[in-house]
Amino acid sequence: MLSRKDLFKDTLRKAAHAWKRIIELRLSEEEAHMLRSYVDQPAFTDLHWGMFIPAIKGQGTEEQHEKWLPMAYKMQIIGCYAQTELGHGSNVQGLETTATFDPQTDEFVIHSPTLTSSKWWPGGLGKVSTHAVVYARLITGGQDHGVHGFIVQLRSLDDHSPLPGITVGDIGMKFGSGAYNSMDNGLLRFDHVRIPRNQMLMRVSQVSREGKFVQSDVPRQLVYGTMVYVRQTIVSDASCALARAVCIATRYSAVRRQFGSQNGGPETQVIDYKTQQSRLFPLLASAYAFRFVGEWLKWLYADVTQRLQANDFSTLPEAHACTAGLKSMTTSVTADAIEECRKLCGGHGYLSNSGLPELFAVYIPTCTYEGDNVVLLLQVARFLMKTVSQLGSGKKPVGTTAYMGRAEHLMQCRCEVERAEDWLKPSVILEAFEARAFRMSIACAKNLSKFSNPEDGFSELSPDLLEAAIAHCQLIVVSKYIEKLQQDIPGKGVKRQLKILCNVYALHLLHKHLGDFVTTSCITPKQGALANEQLRLLYSQVRPNAITLVDAFNYTDHYLGSVLGCYNGNVYQRLYEEAWKDPLNDTVVPDGYLEYVWPILKQHIRTARL
Amino acid sequence: MLSRKDLFKDTLRKAAHAWKRIIELRLSEEEAHMLRSYVDQPAFTDLHWGMFIPAIKGQGTEEQHEKWLPMAYKMQIIGCYAQTELGHGSNVQGLETTATFDPQTDEFVIHSPTLTSSKWWPGGLGKVSTHAVVYARLITGGQDHGVHGFIVQLRSLDDHSPLPGITVGDIGMKFGSGAYNSMDNGLLRFDHVRIPRNQMLMRVSQVSREGKFVQSDVPRQLVYGTMVYVRQTIVSDASCALARAVCIATRYSAVRRQFGSQNGGPETQVIDYKTQQSRLFPLLASAYAFRFVGEWLKWLYADVTQRLQANDFSTLPEAHACTAGLKSMTTSVTADAIEECRKLCGGHGYLSNSGLPELFAVYIPTCTYEGDNVVLLLQVARFLMKTVSQLGSGKKPVGTTAYMGRAEHLMQCRCEVERAEDWLKPSVILEAFEARAFRMSIACAKNLSKFSNPEDGFSELSPDLLEAAIAHCQLIVVSKYIEKLQQDIPGKGVKRQLKILCNVYALHLLHKHLGDFVTTSCITPKQGALANEQLRLLYSQVRPNAITLVDAFNYTDHYLGSVLGCYNGNVYQRLYEEAWKDPLNDTVVPDGYLEYVWPILKQHIRTARL
Structure with a gap:
């Protein structure tokens, strides 16, 4: 104020x-x-x-x-x-x-x-x-x-x-x-x-006393190492910001009740509505998914640093493309998700003390700084096209593009899902995401080859290339989440919950991008419907632990800064108390009443000095 | 400030x-x-x-x-x-x-x-x-x-x-x-x-002197008439707000240049990038589409009013569902579109004087007031399910649901597109949208019938029902736009431009919801790819007239309130001048320097009084 x-x-x-x-x-x-x-x-x-x-x-x-x-x-x-x-x-x-x-x-x-x-x-x-x-x-x-x-x-x-x-x-x-x-x-x-x-x-470069420009032999690639570091922190921060918004929206959804009262009983908690769950739980799953991919990026940065010290630049382009893509994808999703969480809080989400408006306003520049998100995705797309073009040459794709080495399999494989629960198998999900990402890249490469000038083609097809890049980035997040689940995870039942969220994350993406998966024949329409069915069942499994899953982020009320997201759920009392703190409530009659309202009410407006 | x-x-x-x-x-x-x-x-x-x-x-x-x-x-x-x-x-x-x-x-x-x-x-x-x-x-x-x-x-x-x-x-x-x-x-x-x-x-109801509660014979449906009126104005306002954001983003995209300089020549206007076009032009098309559907809603309100006066309530439920759906759909799209326009303005869009941050902040409550957008869509879905359930009964669906009367045809028809330009035919587009909306409703109805308690089913399947309702609302907008184009439109070449935008509107929706169209077998993957190809060609046709198409909204610079969107394109000069008006620039040395910055610089912070 x-x-x-x-x-x-x-x-x-x-x-x-x-x-x-x-x-x-x-x-x-x-x-x-x-x-x-x-x-x-x-x-x-x-x-x-x-x-x-x-x-x-x-x-x-x-x-x-x-x-x-x-x-x-x-x-x-x-x-x-x-x-x-x-x-x-x-x-x-x-x-x-x-x-x-x-x-x-x-x-x-x-x-x-x-x-x-x-x-x-x-x-x-x-x-x-x-x-x-x-x-x-x-x-x-x-x-x-x-x-x-x-x-x-x-x-x-x-x-x-x-x-x-x-x-x-x-x-x-x-x-x-x-x-x-x-x-x-x-x-x-x-x-x-x-x-x-x-x-x-x-x-890196020097100018001598005489004005001679000299490039030193320090490898320019060193700059990329720093970029990998900075973008890794941005991905971790995305997870934190997203978790904060999701924590507020989830807790408030459990406090808020609307409709569904039967025989004078209490109304339904809005978190129990499937429409609320289908918007909120994928964001909860994304917060966890981004956290795990952020942890993995920390490892990647360490790996890159070690290699740089040994003058091994071989993995740098892939690491660079991967961090660029993940920076772009996670920050775009987080920005939209914060606003979605605000909407999930209904009218009260519009109040500043919900914490969500300012969280949104302070977060969104992340989509622009350290590389505009669209520009970054185009860099990823360029790297993917290069990787595809080298597939025949015997140069093996590395790191997060390694899957492209299995070109023949990914072009032919058919999803084996017959019942909804088949979608719970990590191998099934992974293959569907790999095949989709790969086939989209291949389709782009094919269309590019029709242009005599590759740059014209790249520019003309850039909207499609963006979609291929996003498919690749989503695959990275899904695969790193699945890898995480192969490790030991302490805490009774924790791994089970994280598995459920992993499936929610993957299947909500599959539903959202159903057109990609079906038109590339990675899955059939029937399999898409089964995935959607499974997703609904998963939401019911997330529901009982939803509050625990956001409490686990371990934010204090002070840091969360949200009346709607307060830990003890005493939302209405807090809203009421906070309202009185607005400066407008300092006086009963507002400043300006005598000059501007009284003359209206008393029909003196013609002669009023405004 | x-x-x-x-x-x-x-x-x-x-x-x-x-x-x-x-x-x-x-x-x-x-x-x-x-x-x-x-x-x-x-x-x-x-x-x-x-x-x-x-x-x-x-x-x-x-x-x-x-x-x-x-x-x-x-x-x-x-x-x-x-x-x-x-x-x-x-x-x-x-x-x-x-x-x-x-x-x-x-x-x-x-x-x-x-x-x-x-x-x-x-x-x-x-x-x-x-x-x-x-x-x-x-x-x-x-x-x-x-x-x-x-x-x-x-x-x-x-x-x-x-x-x-x-x-x-x-x-x-x-x-x-x-x-x-x-x-x-x-x-x-x-x-x-x-x-x-x-x-x-x-x-409508009275309490007598004795405390007796009496319902008058004034039909309660009259309330719906007012609702239709209010929501019609909201749809018109959505078009205005969207047009304002699009005007700013389009003009600035023509001023802003970045990358692509060859031989020292000027850089490329960002509006010439396909990635920019594929995000911006569908919003431009939506602004026009919402305007036309808003005009039609005015007619609908007049029609409803006339019927009410003649005690004809037959069209009221359909009119009510239709306005509820359009209110929800147009305001949700507009809220997201304003933020998308801000992103399309890059970093400078984050400045308040771009006009977009406040346009967003002031617009978004529209998604909540006069009916929460999700709640409204569920009402639409309920109406659609009722309409479907009555199809066999001989009761003919009216107004915007009339297409459901052609059930047999819509379940069997196959899209005839063979070449990209086939997608320019209004009849082809209309049929694809009708078939998609209808088949999604039918699919929902089928899944609903599997539940013994219909209310449980409705609640369980509500995310799918929302999607069916959106498909129906999009069909309404597309069909009203196509109807508009059947009328005389004054101005040389105006109709041609509006036709291009109509196709952009429809085909971008088709691309965005490709999963719907393909999994319901309304179109084949190949036809989806052709639509995408046609869309790209259409963007090139929008480009030369993009500025004229936003100038046609006829906003003054004063009303537009955006430095980035100013009519004469003198953006950088204006940004520079506006910056100096910030109160922080009143003094060269900021308030607080002596207390809080000087002690840091002079290493006196330990003893400073903060």
């Missing part, structure tokens, strides 16, 4: 308080990260720790590390990550800001040549950061060497005023009333701002 | 100003309605004019009209519509507020017996309304006669303070930063509040 200015000031206060505690308690980096994430509000510190420092670590030389990192770790400087511009987001190679080397002074001149080259969106830039890693086109001797990173001081460390040549400000309000409005997403323009040559991040 | 209190005060000011102009300009009721709707912000006046007055008109006696309407028309009293309670929304029959007749004093005693009986959500109730139509259980002589409406004064006309026994306030913040936060959605509790007997709305 705060104005933008008050909200922002409050965020600064929280960030300062968090930092104070981190120092007082001598927290480790990991602990500090956890403390900040539990503040649960976007702030400039996210960018300082999550982007500015990692950029210097990843792209800076050891010398640069020694100079900048100690200051950054102590927050003697506060940094942000100034990449996107008004005119360019996804196409990083199209950035327009220039960094021109001046051999006379041994400096780079950072400049914004056009309006669209204004840096736009970087968090922490608008009002707080003293420094930024700025991405700009490196120009030496009149030659453009593409986009590189530069450390640029933006504001005075004495009085915080912008340095000469720098125009900086906030880009304005964003979705929601809280959400990212606590963040000073900023704009930034340079008018021939000079920085010393050694502030170019020079791990 | 206003706080809740300031936003609300500002809304009161706008409402007063609008009322002043309405009086000064002597506007007709229709003109006044238009003026208010162009203020384009939810306010208490919406409920006064849209619910309070119509409720008295529809449910009050002539005597009551004479007493209350003149005061209401002059706004000497301001009213709201107090139906929903904390514990009951959809299930109106479950409302708990009581109105007990006291024959001793000839009064009703209005009372809130439980916490959940608190009135909750009524707009205009929280801070402004002096009166309300309150829905409560009528109790006379210890007998409960169900829910009826009562006119209750809430606040003093002298000083606006709540009358004795009345607790009233605002229910708090809602989704978004603006949206419905300009509305004082309220809560209301009664502690034995007494009103004269003649304040029960007595057109």
Whole structure:
């Protein structure tokens, strides 16, 4: 309920308080990260720790590390990550800001040549950061060497005023009333701002004193390692956000009763309606599925890191495609699912104190940052087409595309389901998802081959390619869930419940994408109907444990931040109490009554001063 | 960017100003309605004019009209519509507020017996309304006669303070930063509040001086006529809201360029990407489709009204089911489509000044009010099942269910499409949609018949029934669009464009619900692939006229309220200018810097007072 200015000031206060505690308690980096994430509000510190420092670590030389990192770790400087511009987001190679080397002074001149080259969106830039890693086109001797990173001081460390040549400000309000409005997403323009040559991040490329551009022998693929890491955390976060929304909707669905009262008895809990179950339980299953695929991605990142250290880049393209696809798929599903959970809470879900509106508003940028979800899926599709094209060449597909190695089988296999319960077999589900994903890729490849120019074909068929990429990503999640179930899982009956959810996850996807499965002849219409029948039975099995399954996420009421999702289910009392806290209820007669309502009621509106 | 209190005060000011102009300009009721709707912000006046007055008109006696309407028309009293309670929304029959007749004093005693009986959500109730139509259980002589409406004064006309026994306030913040936060959605509790007997709305039922409950001979079906009217306006509004979002996304997609630069030339307009087209153009087509079905609903309402006046109730159930279904389907699609348009605007769509976040936040309650969308679809499904069950009885299905009369044909017909262009024939499309809708209904009816208790079956199969209802509603929209194209349409080439959009509308639905069409054997997988191919060709035909097709909605920049959607396409300049208007940019150094940032930078945080 705060104005933008008050909200922002409050965020600064929280960030300062968090930092104070981190120092007082001598927290480790990991602990500090956890403390900040539990503040649960976007702030400039996210960018300082999550982007500015990692950029210097990843792209800076050891010398640069020694100079900048100690200051950054102590927050003697506060940094942000100034990449996107008004005119360019996804196409990083199209950035327009220039960094021109001046051999006379041994400096780079950072400049914004056009309006669209204004840096736009970087968090922490608008009002707080003293420094930024700025991405700009490196120009030496009149030659453009593409986009590189530069450390640029933006504001005075004495009085915080912008340095000469720098125009900086906030880009304005964003979705929601809280959400990212606590963040000073900023704009930034340079008018021939000079920085010393050694502030170019020079791990991968260097500019010499004479202005000579040199590429070092550090493999560029190293960048992908970081990407795999960042996207792995995004997938884990997707699971957490989804679990939060599902926890609220599930608990409230058990409290809320509507219709179905017989002989004056209580009405039916809305969680007992099949329409509610068929929308809610697949989301519950997805929250678990994303958690398991997130855990697996952690393993994948470790594996990739180990290989990189041994100069083995063989699995990198597949790992990159896989994380890109999972980032895209899980965040898109989560964004939609949060809104679906809000709808599942009926009218009261629209209240801010349900927690769902702001959860939605703060989550949705995830679909855009670190790679726009559609652009990422197209990268996956490109990788799939490449994999398909190499199938004949003897080059074996690896990792999550290994299934494509069984091309002959997957093109011929027929689903053996005869009764609804046959759909409970993991092998049956897995084969159906593999065959569907593979056949969709093959169909795309076939259609692509009809075009004389492959790029024209790729662009023309891109909607179909997106669908093939999604089918592949869904297969990954299903298969990793099934793998998880082959492990030991402690707790009595836990594995059984997780198996049920795994089947719910797979069969709801099968029902949703029935057209894919049937038109590729992976299953028959009859088998599709049996899957739907089995799905209904599974919902009945989820129902008795639904509350336990969301309690298991272990969110405190404080963190959940939802009146509808409170643990003890005392929803109506809480709603009533919360209502009175609205500022509008400070007075019985609202501010503005005398000026604007009274003259209407008393028929004085013609002469009223409005 | 206003706080809740300031936003609300500002809304009161706008409402007063609008009322002043309405009086000064002597506007007709229709003109006044238009003026208010162009203020384009939810306010208490919406409920006064849209619910309070119509409720008295529809449910009050002539005597009551004479007493209350003149005061209401002059706004000497301001009213709201107090139906929903904390514990009951959809299930109106479950409302708990009581109105007990006291024959001793000839009064009703209005009372809130439980916490959940608190009135909750009524707009205009929280801070402004002096009166309300309150829905409560009528109790006379210890007998409960169900829910009826009562006119209750809430606040003093002298000083606006709540009358004795009345607790009233605002229910708090809602989704978004603006949206419905300009509305004082309220809560209301009664502690034995007494009103004269003649304040029960007595057109349909009466309570006599002795406390005898009497039903008048006014047909209850009249209520349905009003429902048809209200839902028809909701469908028209859906088209307007969708058109607004599509207009923004389409214009910005033509301005925005990303990737695809060749030899230093300009990058590709994002509207030229097939992935963008395949998401955007179906929404453009839907905006037109909803407009035409909205126009047809106006005709339907007129037809129903005429029949009611002639005591012909025969078409009412069908008209009621049809409007319920269309309300549900068009508002659900529109809510999702607004968010999809925001995504189609990439990162900048997340800025408030894109107009899309608030359009979404203000639109989504439409999916809940005037009938929850899922509950409505279940009503449609129930009507469809009834229609199917009567097919053998010789009772001919009417109106939008008339197609079910051709049962034999629809169960046997086979789609004749052999080449992609065959999908352009309206008759082919219509038959495919009719067969699909019919076969889905029949399949549901068959599965229902396996249950010994039909209600158990209905509840168990409700997810499938929802899908059948949606198929039916989509058929209505497709068929009304096709009917529209059989009429004369002025303007050179206009009809051709509208035909293309009609095909886009139908074929994108066919692709989206391919599983339905194929598993019911309405089309073959091959025909599905041909439809998809044709769809791609159609997108290319929409592209050259896409901008004109959204300009035709004729929104002013002022009303559109979107920097990204501005008519002249000067998006980047506008974004840059708007950014500086944020309050955070009032000062170079933000409020809070000295207290919370400086101590961090200067390593004084341990001793700082936070």
